[in-house]
Amino acid sequence: MQQDTNPSSVDTEAAASGAASATATERSAFQRFLTVTVGPIVAAFLLSAIILMLVGVNPLTYYGYILDRSLFSSLGLEQTATRMAPLLFLVASLIIAFRAGIWNLGTDGQFLLGAVIAAATAPLLVGVLPGWAVLLVGFLLAALVGAIWSIIPALLKAYQGVNEIITTLMMSFLGVLLASTLVKLAFRDPTTTVPQTRTLPVADRLPRLFETSISSGLVWGLIAVILVHLMMTRTSFGLRLRMVGANPAAATHAGLSVPLLTMATFGLSAGFAGLAGASEILGVAGNVRANWNPAYGLMVIPLVFLARFHGVGAIVLVFFYSALMIGSESAARRLGVPQNFTLVLVASLLICLGLGEYIDQHKRKKER
Template identity: 65%
Template sequence: MMVEPAQSSGAGSLGLVTSAAGRAAVRIGLTAVAPVVLALVLSGAVLSQMGTDPLEYYGYVVQRAFMTPSGFQATVTRMAPLLLLGAGLILAFRAGLWNLGLDGQFMLGATAAAALAPPLAQVWPIPLVLAASMVAAMAAAALWSLLPALLKAYHGVNEIITTLMMSFLGLSVSNALVKLAFLDPTTTVPQTRTLAVADRLPPLSGTTVSSGVLIGLVAIVAVHLVMTRTSFGLRLRVVGANPRAAIHVGLRVPLLTVMVFAASAALVGLAGAVEILGVHGNVRADWNPAFGLAVIPLVFLARLNGLATIVYVLFFSALQIGAESAARRLGVPHYFSLVLVANLLIVLALVEHLSQRWRLDTRS
């Protein structure tokens, strides 16, 4: 008589665990996988209207990005700045701050590194040159974020507006610096002096993959661990969840706000430095890869989880590298990958709205 209730209780517990795991799997599928699939379907419909076979297009993307050694190495190299951008976004978003000035901060960081590295390479050891250039890039981006940070921390000014405005201004300032103060007089194309290939970030052994990807991986894993495993991360999450409650428990919210902005922008500036020091070697006038806003949906798809963001960054990197090859073969505009990102944003917003309504319905 005593065994049956225990068995029943065990079966009930197993059923609860199974149902909880099932609900979690469904939630992950709906919020993380479904938006990507729907965005691919919508973009495929656009390709069909353009007279291109979507399956052929996606096939070329996969083939180029993963099936050829050069393509896969290019895909991994492209991940480096995107991972650093993702780390900067996760840090800001988890603290409840919207740092949308990514492109301006990225370009100022890239310009600072490009301006500093070539002359220093003539007199300093290369490891020290690379380190100094990265520090300069981080400092330039962090300083550029100071005004929006102070306005938010001490006057409550909406950081979405100020960071976007500073981003546009940062792009213009960077372009002006390239054309004037840091112009290479020996070239006909407006650009900074070029850092020699031998002086750039070394590739991983036996490949053409920039070692900048290791910097990106370390940064995003470190941010993930800080935000989820440390008391400092807990304080930032409290500030993001309820700033008034954070003030009542004694947290210095204005100081933390400025610190988070500076750290987030510094990671974005480091992304610019890694792209220049590892791949391009210089900054050309009017160059802007616009990586910043493209990473935002990836971070939200990952639910601000650093480890999951790595997977989505790999997906987006493969899409960008493969799309370049597919565009040449099929006559599709090279910027079509941005159409997919736009569709991803739209679908993500719809899924989030439906998810919120579903939570409300289940509670009522």
Template identity: 60%
Template structure:
């Protein structure tokens, strides 16, 4: 080979192969296609409601992305969503279904909201208070997943059922704590003691963007690296793919199962802490944004890839903030975004079914 060694030629060949359109075009279409179809279907629903879809989507883009206040709100909304996305990726890549994220989120928010004012009243420095309250939220969320993890590891009880049941219990327990233990006696509405704006997570660059978005971004990239580039991540994936093979390989299946679900739940609890310490300031009774189940299709649409999830979470945040404004100005229901997510789930399922049949035909 002229001007280089054979190994250089092989490396160049591999790089060219990775850049070939067939390597990246199909995954891109599998991710972007369902989203485009979902937007078209919801556009038809908007027409049936007497709303111009172009006006609606245009308003969402202007309010959620192009306006300075809307963009800042969208970036702030990303903080807890990124943490929940990291939580789901940690579980799904380990072959586990943690569908109790909403309960873990609420418990983390409640305990973080209760601990922060108490620590400040005891004279704890602000930075240490925020750090400790965030850790409290993460630990509480993680502990709430230990029982489903043990039931899965010891008795092979479906974690979908147990995490959902624990989520319902967590939501009820959160409301009970707010109304009877952590309530603010100075308010008429049942809620925890409000954290002053100056005592919350600091904003970024003299803006209104909560620094929680950086916490979420760091957690998402860290989980992506952990699950794809480390020996621990490989062990977790092996346990999720084939527990029997993992046992024969000498892997501690029970410990890894508990670790994966606890890590996932801890990130969901941290998401609740970030939301209350950075944005809400307090937790009201019966408050439940239900972020976890909304983020599930985004994570799957990104094929459990951290970078793809980051892009989709940003798009969803813009859509969410913009639709809240559209609900006031155009008259479209505020929860119409959930309709888009539901349609997206259906389209994703159909897309995966069609792709599966094509793979079966090729294999046959």
């Protein structure tokens, strides 16, 4: 005897099964978000709070000063927004490299050389070229110098297979020393006793936003990150770069020129690092002093990883990190905490981030 099947009941069961599956997927994604993103951030702040208590500082007071001086005051908020500009260009630089499977750890050297060349040329062009042309030339030269400084690691990686972690770090150290040497010798301002480049007048720097002290470099940094994110995720060129990073053998089999794409990745990444240096000088500082090295490049690396190489997520993290940097400087003066304690917090974040990734991978293996 044939059993009748009610189509409506089958559809209901299928819908219920699909809804349950979707709910499970959403729950799994939310749990992973807690494990690899929210968890490490909370744990890092708790670990840093313990360290503060051990040295006799109230962590609530310390974090309270950070929030008050960086987000809840107009001056602090403007300083936070201005600090974001060079960090955003560095985010764009690292997103290109990391998504393409390239470990460009030489951004600090590229940053400083870009800053020095912009600081050395822009003041000389004032009065010779229109204001916008002075800034444009400064940015272009900074990007070019940053890209040139990556040629040696790029060639060694593309044609000899040399590990770029070592070569980019070595070139970064050389770049930092060369930048300081250029400031002391070739590009030194002869009218000052302190070794520094000539100073670009405030009126000739990047314009401010809405009658505030916020440099318009912030806008260009945001545009750079968004364009890079779209390039790496929505264009065929970005797909080629990501394919080379994911599987060079498959990329070669598909007819792609792996060495040329590797060179292009280095050039673009280092060029944006040079732009970061130019944005800091042409927008805020106006000159470069000898031995100046804010080490922004290494600071931004954990933010890019924490954002999972996503442009919008990196922008949000850069904002909070800039607030942390500005606020911690004020807290250090008020509470007697070393300004480098921000690096302790970043180190704690890296440790907790690594533990979160390990826990997530361990859970995934168990589920399989």
